[in-house]
Amino acid sequence: MNQQSVYHQLLERSWRRPLTPPEQAELRAWLEAHPECRAGWETEAALNQALRRLPEPPVSSNFTARVLQAARREAAAAAGRGRQSPARWLALLRERWSPVRWLPATALAAVLVAAGLFSYHRFNFNKHQAMAQSLAAVAEITSLPSPAILKDFDAILALDNAPPADEELLALFQ
Numbered sequence: 001m002n003q004q005s006v007y008h009q010l011l012e013r014s015w016r017r018p019l020t021p022p023e024q025a026e027l028r029a030w031l032e033a034h035p036e037c038r039a040g041w042e043t044e045a046a047l048n049q050a051l052r053r054l055p056e057p058p059v060s061s062n063f064t065a066r067v068l069q070a071a072r073r074e075a076a077a078a079a080g081r082g083r084q085s086p087a088r089w090l091a092l093l094r095e096r097w098s099p100v101r102w103l104p105a106t107a108l109a110a111v112l113v114a115a116g117l118f119s120y121h122r123f124n125f126n127k128h129q130a131m132a133q134s135l136a137a138v139a140e141i142t143s144l145p146s147p148a149i150l151k152d153f154d155a156i157l158a159l160d161n162a163p164p165a166d167e168e169l170l171a172l173f174q
Contacts, residue, residue, distance in 0.1 A: 006026070007037065010026065010027050011041075011044060014045065014048055015044075015048060
């Protein structure tokens with residue numbers, strides 16, 4: 001057993017009752033091995049003695065009856081929670097799943113879904129309309145170059161990759 005737990009067990013026992021002689025011998029041995037805890041133990045022992053000197057609080061005349069009544073109430077509540085009548089279940093279902101409870105939330109969800117679908121449809125419509133307008137604009141152009149121009153495209157592209165002219169060298173030639 002852990003040495004610290006032995007100390008705590010003795011401490012808890014001293015709260016409930018005075019320690020027996022074997023427990024006191026065990027405590028003395030533990031405190032000799034751990035002198036840093038002696039001040040804490042002495043404080044606890046003084047507090048326990050002061051609490052034992054206090055008079056017992058008066059108990060009301062109907063204390064036993066009240067405790068038994070509370071125990072019966074708790075037992076009845078526990079038994080009632082375990083089994084419920086079908087009528088109680090039906091009332092609970094009506095209360096939790098009544099249309100009055102979920103109708104506003106369903107209406108709000110339907111409005112949000114409808115707004116989302118309308119927005120999506122409008123977005124697609126605008127996108128298609130813009131595409132149709134751009135195609136109409138391209139179709140109206142009659143002076144497009146013929147595809148034959150593109151047969152020399154690679155040569156033209158290669159010319160474009162030539163290094164730029166050396167400005168200093170050109171300035172020297174002038």
